[in-house]
Amino acid sequence: MQKIWTIAKKELRSFFDSLMAYVMLVLFLGFTGFFTWMPSGQDIFLINQATMQPFFGIAYWTLFFFVPLLTMRGIAEEKRSGTLELLLTKPVTDWQFVTGKFLSTLMLIGIALLLTIPYYITISRLGPIDHGAVIAGYTGLLLMSSAYIGIGIFASSVSRNQIVAVLLALLIGIFFHIIFDILARGVSGITGEVLHYLSISTHFESLSRGVIDTKDLIYFLSITFLGLLGSVSILSKRSLSDA
Amino acid sequence: MDIVVENLTKKYGAQRAVDNISFTVRTGEVLGFLGPNGAGKTTTMKAITTSFAPSSGDVRIGDISVTENPEEVKTRIGYLPESNPLYTEMPVIDYLYYVAEIHGIPKKNREERILEMVDICGLEGEKHKLISELSKGYRQRVGLAQALIHDPEVLILDEPTTGLDPNQIVEIRELIKRIGREKTVILSSHILAEVEATCDRILIINKGKIVADGTAEELRKSAQGNEILHVGIEGPDKDQLFNALKEIPSVESVDFLDSKNGYIEIIAANGMSSRKEVFNLCVKNNWELTAMIPIETKLEDVFRNVTMK
Numbered sequence: 001m002q003k004i005w006t007i008a009k010k011e012l013r014s015f016f017d018s019l020m021a022y023v024m025l026v027l028f029l030g031f032t033g034f035f036t037w038m039p040s041g042q043d044i045f046l047i048n049q050a051t052m053q054p055f056f057g058i059a060y061w062t063l064f065f066f067v068p069l070l071t072m073r074g075i076a077e078e079k080r081s082g083t084l085e086l087l088l089t090k091p092v093t094d095w096q097f098v099t100g101k102f103l104s105t106l107m108l109i110g111i112a113l114l115l116t117i118p119y120y121i122t123i124s125r126l127g128p129i130d131h132g133a134v135i136a137g138y139t140g141l142l143l144m145s146s147a148y149i150g151i152g153i154f155a156s157s158v159s160r161n162q163i164v165a166v167l168l169a170l171l172i173g174i175f176f177h178i179i180f181d182i183l184a185r186g187v188s189g190i191t192g193e194v195l196h197y198l199s200i201s202t203h204f205e206s207l208s209r210g211v212i213d214t215k216d217l218i219y220f221l222s223i224t225f226l227g228l229l230g231s232v233s234i235l236s237k238r239s240l241s242d243a
Numbered sequence: 244m245d246i247v248v249e250n251l252t253k254k255y256g257a258q259r260a261v262d263n264i265s266f267t268v269r270t271g272e273v274l275g276f277l278g279p280n281g282a283g284k285t286t287t288m289k290a291i292t293t294s295f296a297p298s299s300g301d302v303r304i305g306d307i308s309v310t311e312n313p314e315e316v317k318t319r320i321g322y323l324p325e326s327n328p329l330y331t332e333m334p335v336i337d338y339l340y341y342v343a344e345i346h347g348i349p350k351k352n353r354e355e356r357i358l359e360m361v362d363i364c365g366l367e368g369e370k371h372k373l374i375s376e377l378s379k380g381y382r383q384r385v386g387l388a389q390a391l392i393h394d395p396e397v398l399i400l401d402e403p404t405t406g407l408d409p410n411q412i413v414e415i416r417e418l419i420k421r422i423g424r425e426k427t428v429i430l431s432s433h434i435l436a437e438v439e440a441t442c443d444r445i446l447i448i449n450k451g452k453i454v455a456d457g458t459a460e461e462l463r464k465s466a467q468g469n470e471i472l473h474v475g476i477e478g479p480d481k482d483q484l485f486n487a488l489k490e491i492p493s494v495e496s497v498d499f500l501d502s503k504n505g506y507i508e509i510i511a512a513n514g515m516s517s518r519k520e521v522f523n524l525c526v527k528n529n530w531e532l533t534a535m536i537p538i539e540t541k542l543e544d545v546f547r548n549v550t551m552k
Contacts, residue, residue, distance in 0.1 A: 006344040010333075017332055082328030086389075089292040090345050091317040 003092055007100025012107055015070070021108055024066055028112045031062045036119060050127030055119055056137045056208045060201075063109065063145050064177050068169035070108060071152025072162045074101045075231065079160040084235075094235045098157075098228050102149055109145040113138060133210035140207030143220035144200055148173055150227025157231035176200045176223070244319065244396040245269050246291060246427055250300035253286050260286040262451035263300065268444075270396075273423035275442030276431040279550050283451040284431045285325055288399050291429070292322040304397055318346070321390035325401040325431075327383060331375035335366055335385055338374060339392060346393035360388040363418065379406035387415070391422070398422060400430040404437060416441045435542045445542075447549055454549040462545045469495065470511040474521060475534035477505055487524060493517040506534070 015021035035058040037043055042054050075098075078084035087097065123129055148169070155169035156162075177200055184195035196202055203216040246268040253261040261283040268274045278284050290297045291304075293313040302309045309316050330338055339357045348356055361370050364384040369377060374385060383406055390398060403419065404412045419428060419441050432438050438445055439459045447455040447462075455462055476484060484505060488497045493515040498508045511517040518535065525532040 002347070003345060006341065010330075010341050013337075014330070014332055081331075082324065082326045083330060085289075085294055086322065086324055086328050087345075089294055089317060089320070089322045090342070091314060091347065092345055093314070 003096045004100045004103065007092070007097060008103035008107065011074070011101055011104030015104065015108055020070065020073075021111075024070060024108070025112055025115065028059075028062055028066060029115060032058050032116060033119075044123065044126075050123050050129045052120060052123060052129070052134050052137055053208065055116065056141065059113075059116075059141055060144070060204060063141060064148065064173060065170075067105070067109070067145055067148035068152045068155070068166045068173065070105050071101075071149055071156050071169060072166040073156070074105070074153055075156040075235075076160050076162045076165045079157075088235070094232045095228075098153060098231050098235070101153055102146070102224075102228060105149045105152070106142070106146055109149075110142065113141060130210060133208065136210045136212050137208040139212060140204050140216075143207070143217065144204055147176070147200065147220045147223035147227070150224035151176075152227075154227040154230040154234075157234045244305040244427055245303075246397055246429065247303040248287070248291070248300075249302070251287065251290055251297050251302060252299045253283075253290060253295075254298045259451050261290070261297075264448065264451070264453050265300075266446060266453065266456065268427050268429060270427050271424055272444060273419065273428040273430065273442045275438035275445045276429055276448070277433075277435070277438060277445060277546060278431075278448040282448050282550070284448060285401055286451075287448070288322075288401050288429065288431065291397075292320055292399050293317055318393070319395055320397045320399060321393065321395035322398075323386045323390040323400045323403055325405075327386040329374045329382060329385060329389075332373065334371055334373055335377070336361070336370045338385065339388055342389045343392050348393060356392060356394075360392050363391070364388040365414065380408060380411050383407055383415075384411075387418075396426055398426055398428045400428065402431055402433070404432065404434070412437070435546060439542055447546060449550040455545065459542060463540050463542065469513055470516050470518075471538040472509045472511070472518065472521065473500065473506070473534065473536040473538060474509055474532070475506050476525060476530050477533055478530035479505075479528065481505075484530075487528070488521070491517060491520045491524065493520055 032055055034040060035042060036055045039046070042057065044051065044054050047054060075084065078087070088094070120129075120134055151172050152165075152169040155172065156165040158168060159165055176198065180195045181199035181201050184192050184199060187195060197219070203219050206213060207216055248264060248266050250263050250265055251261055252259060252263050264287065276284050276287070289295060291302050291309065293309050293316050296310055304316050304319055307315045307319070330341075333341070336357065339360060340353070343353045343357055361367055364387055366381065366384055366388065369381050374382065377385065383403065387400075387403065390400070400419070404415050407415060416437065419430065422428060423441075423443070430438075430441065442459075444458055445455070445462060446453060457465070479487070481499070484507075485497055485499075488494055488507070488509065493511050494509055494517045495512040496510045498510075500506045500508050509517055509521065518537070521535070522532065524530075
């Protein structure tokens with residue numbers, strides 16, 4: 001546990017040292033702020049309700065794009081520079097390493113979401129707000145991010161090229177994000193239901209409406225877990241690809 | 244803590260990078276690991292440091308096997324890879340702190356240990372710089388500091404002195420020797436003089452197999468065939484000298500290196516020395532002996548001999 005924390009701390013620091021974190025925070029706050037507050041066709045003044053729905057809607061998309069950009073460096077760069085090989089001769093297990101990377105990215109997303117608390121405070125002054133829905137919505141964003149971080153870390157462990165990592169993460173992500181949902185609409189029966197269940201939007205929507213269901217929790221945590229498991233198993237096979 | 248390598252084999256596809264090698268390194272011994280590029284040096288080192296599992300065979304550090312208990316082995320070894328990978332975006336001191344934490348050095352000793360490493364590796368003036376700002380020599384020192392920070396019982400160094408200037412090389416060699424007194428060290432290098440200066444024993448591998456094993460002295464002896472002398476004699480003309488030398492029973496062949504100055508290479512018959520007879524011949528005929536240089540087999544020759552086959 002101590003070692004996971006050590007790795008997470010170091011990774012979080014390197015996000016800030018490399019300016020990556022600042023750029024990401026500014027862009028995230030810029031995008032979500034613009035679409036929540038400025039006249040953009042779905043801002044809260046147009047909706048005329050004290051609700052965080054516009055913010056959750058836009059964060060749903062921004063995070064989808066930002067998370068792979070944050071995770072792409074993680075393992076691919078360590079593979080390329082050789083630091084991975086050195087680190088894995090130190091008393092750290094593959095799980096500790098991967099979990100540390102995961103936590104650091106999740107913490108950065110957490111910081112980004114914390115910085116949007118002023119939106120919540122402002123909106124709650126404008127009218128009666130459903131506090132439960134806000135908490136559930138934030139929970140949903142965090143869970144969704146962790147699923148995408150899992151996928152992103154997996155993609156990053158596949159290649160030593162960061163571009164490949166980000167594209168692969170987006171490719172896998174887009175299926176969960178939207179394609180499964182679109183397919184589900186056209187297919188009926190058991191296949192349709194499975195596709196519907198696999199879509200992230202199904203689970204995210206029920207969360208952002210204020211319903212925290214264990215079914216949704218299990219869904220997000222399984223994707224996260226599978227992503228991390230995938231990258232651990234790739235790391236444990238490293239001996240085969242080493243030249 | 245001894246390192247015992249037993250029938251270690253590592254295959255990449257059909258190719259055997261390391262082919263069934265076995266050797267032991269004892270505590271307090273510095274082993275020099277030599278071999279041409281691609282001979283399997285790095286592969287062997289990686290197997291010892293648990294970078295990958297061997298295809299067959301085993302490596303034991305003390306009683307601990309790298310295949311059965313790699314986690315335990317990791318706490319006892321320090322490793323400096325050939326490419327010396329570092330997190331270049333980190334300051335030196337932060338990086339060492341990170342490695343110390345990874346090794347689980349208790350918080351109360353951590354600071355002290357890091358400063359000790361900074362001192363030993365001569366990083367005092369650079370400790371707050373980013374690693375990316377350091378020259379190659381200083382990066383190498385950071386790599387060494389990272390390998391030594393947890394006071395490992397076994398140290399594996401893959402070409403530790405590449406990129407260092409001559410002063411630094413001497414310092415690092417001294418450091419390795421000092422460490423080698425209590426610990427077990429394996430170091431690989433292309434520089435034969437370096438291996439000779441730092442190592443107690445030399446192991447040469449070629450195409451994945453051990454081709455020579457012993458102290459520098461032993462290797463030279465085993466490779467040395469007949470005694471070779473370079474002799475300068477002034478006085479007689481060429482033919483006279485040649486015939487006179489040929490008549491000495493212990494001389495097998497005579498060859499003029501430089502006929503004008505009478506500079507000759509004399510190879511003695513197997514197991515014999517011709518030095519005395521050559522000297523006596525000159526005294527008897529009143530010739531001037533201007534030079535007599537016994538030619539030793541150099542480690543380079545030994546190396547070429549065993550790896551060119």
